[in-house]
Amino acid sequence: xxxxxxxxxxxxxxxxxxxxxxxxxxxxxxxxxxxxxxxxxxxxxxxxxxxxxxxxxxxxxxxxxxxxxxxxxxxxxxxxxxxxxxxxxxxxxxxxxxxxxxxxxxxx
Amino acid sequence: xxxxxxxxxxxxxxxxxxxxxxxxxxxxxxxxxxxxxxxxxxxxxxxxxxxxxxxxxxxxxxxxxxxxxxxxxxxxxxxxxxxxxxxxxxxxxxxxxxxxxxxxxxxxxxxxxxxxxxxxxxxx
Numbered sequence: 001x002x003x004x005x006x007x008x009x010x011x012x013x014x015x016x017x018x019x020x021x022x023x024x025x026x027x028x029x030x031x032x033x034x035x036x037x038x039x040x041x042x043x044x045x046x047x048x049x050x051x052x053x054x055x056x057x058x059x060x061x062x063x064x065x066x067x068x069x070x071x072x073x074x075x076x077x078x079x080x081x082x083x084x085x086x087x088x089x090x091x092x093x094x095x096x097x098x099x100x101x102x103x104x105x106x107x108x
Numbered sequence: 109x110x111x112x113x114x115x116x117x118x119x120x121x122x123x124x125x126x127x128x129x130x131x132x133x134x135x136x137x138x139x140x141x142x143x144x145x146x147x148x149x150x151x152x153x154x155x156x157x158x159x160x161x162x163x164x165x166x167x168x169x170x171x172x173x174x175x176x177x178x179x180x181x182x183x184x185x186x187x188x189x190x191x192x193x194x195x196x197x198x199x200x201x202x203x204x205x206x207x208x209x210x211x212x213x214x215x216x217x218x219x220x221x222x223x224x225x226x227x228x229x230x231x232x
Contacts, residue, residue: 033215037219046222047219047220050218056217056220090219098155102152
């Protein structure tokens with residue numbers, strides 16, 4: 001199965017700063033099948049990015065995705081307090097579908 | 109609007125089975141797969157499998173093979189996930205998630221709508 005690694009475990013940043021979250025795959029993932037989710041405490045995850053770089057409906061343009069092959073990045077250009085959450089990447093092209101372990105973003 | 113509404117919390121004893129439902133509304137039920145994902149407290153997301161409402165085909169993660177059954181009722185637009193031989197390690201929140209697949213069977217968008225989650229607690 002494809003293992004997705006998301007270092008580091010936690011990012012602590014200030015409002016207005018830029019966050020770059022990494023997702024590394026154990027084998028090549030087609031960009032068409034890489035997504036990012038945001039999960040806040042007590043809530044279900046929310047799809048932010050699909051196809052590596054396409055924003056889901058209603059997602060602010062401060063969220064962007066990039067990457068290809070085995071290295072993908074979710075960028076939050078200007079952090080806002082409500083961006084405090086855990087962010088997961090997922091590959092959905094090859095079964096079993098797999099998620100990364102998540103990166104927690106803390107807003108100082 | 110699209111909604112996935114799951115059944116309520118369950119408490120089960122070790123060795124028992126649990127069946128969680130996921131009622132869909134606001135879209136054509138047969139047009140999207142339903143996947144199930146679980147999350148133990150404080151842990152990450154774990155994919156369990158999928159069911160296609162049009163064909164009734166299923167696919168399960170290997171670690172759940174033989175223990176999980178995913179079904180659906182097109183008449184009520186409801187998907188079900190049944191997990192048997194429960195242990196304390198199955199204590200988690202279980203989510204149903206909608207995925208759209210193209211004509212080749214590949215998911216094109218990721219899980220765009222999620223149920224609210226169902227907490228299953230396994231305890232003696």
